Amino acid sequence: MSITFTIMGAGNSAGTPSVGNFWGNCDPTEPKNKRTRPSALVQSETTTIVIDTGPDFREQVNRHDVSDIDGVLYTHSHGDHIYGMDDLRIYRLRNKHLVDVYGTKETLGEMQARFEYLFIQKADIYPQVLRPTILSPDDMGKPMTIGDIEFIPFIQDHGTCQSLGFRFGNLAYSTDMVALDDKAIDILRGVENWIADGSGYKMPKNIVHCTLKELYKLNENINAQRIYMTHLTPAMDYQTLLNETPDNYYPAYDGLSFKVQY
Ligand SMILES: [Zn+2]
Known part of the structure; x- marks a missing residue:
């Protein structure tokens, strides 16, 4: 089976240019x-999944002509990954079905605390919008499906919290992480295309994001064929980054798309 994976946003929390x-x-x-802010679109012939709904969500789904969504996978609840979620309301109203959202208990709990109205029926005129599904610790490392798209979730260390990474066939998406444990590395090992947070860039150390040096170190164990750095900051110029990293490292960009084989 083959699906299409598209980076809708390769920027960090500020975007480039930032305000x-x-x-x-x-x-x-x-x-x-x-x-634009970090997000991805995963599509088969019959299923559409979005990863994260940041502040640029409306612009992103319009650019890619996404008329309905079968599920949203949330990596974590930081603002650059969830603050466009109010726009899921419009899919709910137009397509007349709840929007399924997936994340850890912590992520969905935070979302419900900040956007309670999306999870409940309020008065007669404001319907429930989202139907949450918790991805439990037991689900980690196991294949799951939304529609006909299979994925494997795994836990990542994001410094002050955990985030989720996802593997789809021969591609994996690891935004917002500073370190990975052996379990995550086992899931990633041998992946062809690895889209990974490198936004610590050339800093000696970043508390929440991988530096390039840390990314190189991680890939000694993972052995991905090609690494696409994402969550890029305004400090990271496309051409400069391409020139200063090894041959199999590439900066991601908005609209970069992959055919994914299973
Ligand atoms: Zn982020």
């Missing part, structure tokens, strides 16, 4: 430097 038209080190004339 005030701040481009940092990024060349404003390079279109791949224009980055």
Whole structure:
């Protein structure tokens, strides 16, 4: 089976340019430097999954013409990954079905605390929008399906909290992580395309995001054929990053798409 995996947003929490038209080190004339907040789209012929719904969600799904969603996988509850979730309301109203959202107990709990109205029926005119499914510790490392798309969730260390990574066939998505345990590494081992957080960039150490050095170290065990760095900050210029990393490392960009084989 083959599915399509598309990076809808390769930017970090600020996006590039960030507010005030701040481009940092990024060349404003390079279109791949224009980055929305982190999100991905996973599609088969019959199923559509979105990973995270950040502040640029509406623009992203419109750009990719997403008319309905079978499930949203949440990596964690930081603002750059959830603050576009109010727009799921519109899918609920137009398509007349609840939107299924998946995440850990902690992530869904945070979302319910901040967006209670989306999870309950309020008065007669505001229907429930979201139907939560908890991904439990027991689910980690096991294949699960939404529609006909299979994925394997795994826990990642995001410094101050945990995030989820997801493997789809020969591709894996690891945004927002600073370290991975043996269990996660086992799941990732041998993956062809690994989309991974490298937004600690050249810092000596970042508490919540992998530096490039840490990414190289992790891949000594994972052995991914190609690594696509994502969650890119305005400090990370596309062409510069391409030049200063090894041959099999590439900066991700908005709209980058993969055919994924199972
Ligand atoms: Zn993030």
